[in-house]
Amino acid sequence: MDYTPRGTDRPCVFCAIVAGRSPAHVVLxxxxxxxxxxxxxxxxxxxxxVPTLHVQTHDDLPLALAEEWLRSSQRLQRAVEAATGSEGALLIVNNVVSQSVPHVHQHVIPRTRGDGLRLWLGPRGRYRDDAEAAEVAARVRAALPADA
Known part of the structure; x- marks a missing residue:
C-alpha cells in the first residue's frame, strides 16, 4: 500500500524505501x-x-509481527550502541501526534551522557491526591481492550 488509511493522498516514503523505489542506507x-x-x-x-507492511500506528501493528519487531529493536539498540560507542540509546515511537511519516516507526538514537540532547516531556505535574490517581488508573483499566 502506498497511501495511509487516514485519507491522505501523499505517497508513503517508508513504503517507497521498502519497495526499493527510494534510496536508504539499510542496516537490517x-x-x-x-x-x-x-x-x-x-x-x-x-x-x-519500520515494518515492511504498511501500518500507520503502533496499535495497528499485527501481533504476528510484534515479536520480530521487538527482537529487531533489541538487536538494533545493541548494534547502534556498539557501532557509535554510545552509552545507551533512546527508543521512541510517535503515534499520530509528532509522527512525521504516517507509517509506524521506531527511532533508535545513540545517547551519551552530556551529548546535549534535551528532551522536554512536559508540562508535567502531580495528581491532586491519591484518590485522583486511583480514579485515573481505574479509567485506564476499564478502557483496556480484551486481550487478543
Missing amino acids: RTEGVIAFLDTHPLFPGHVLL
Missing part, C-alpha cells in the same frame, strides 16, 4: 522489518525501524 532487512539510517539524525547512527 528481514521479511517483516527494515531498518535504515534517519536522513536527519539527532546523532550519527540514528536508525529507524
Whole structure:
C-alpha cells in the first residue's frame, strides 16, 4: 500500500524505501522489518525501524509481527550502541501526534551522557491526591481492550 488509511493522498516514503523505489542506507532487512539510517539524525547512527507492511500506528501493528519487531529493536539498540560507542540509546515511537511519516516507526538514537540532547516531556505535574490517581488508573483499566 502506498497511501495511509487516514485519507491522505501523499505517497508513503517508508513504503517507497521498502519497495526499493527510494534510496536508504539499510542496516537490517528481514521479511517483516527494515531498518535504515534517519536522513536527519539527532546523532550519527540514528536508525529507524519500520515494518515492511504498511501500518500507520503502533496499535495497528499485527501481533504476528510484534515479536520480530521487538527482537529487531533489541538487536538494533545493541548494534547502534556498539557501532557509535554510545552509552545507551533512546527508543521512541510517535503515534499520530509528532509522527512525521504516517507509517509506524521506531527511532533508535545513540545517547551519551552530556551529548546535549534535551528532551522536554512536559508540562508535567502531580495528581491532586491519591484518590485522583486511583480514579485515573481505574479509567485506564476499564478502557483496556480484551486481550487478543
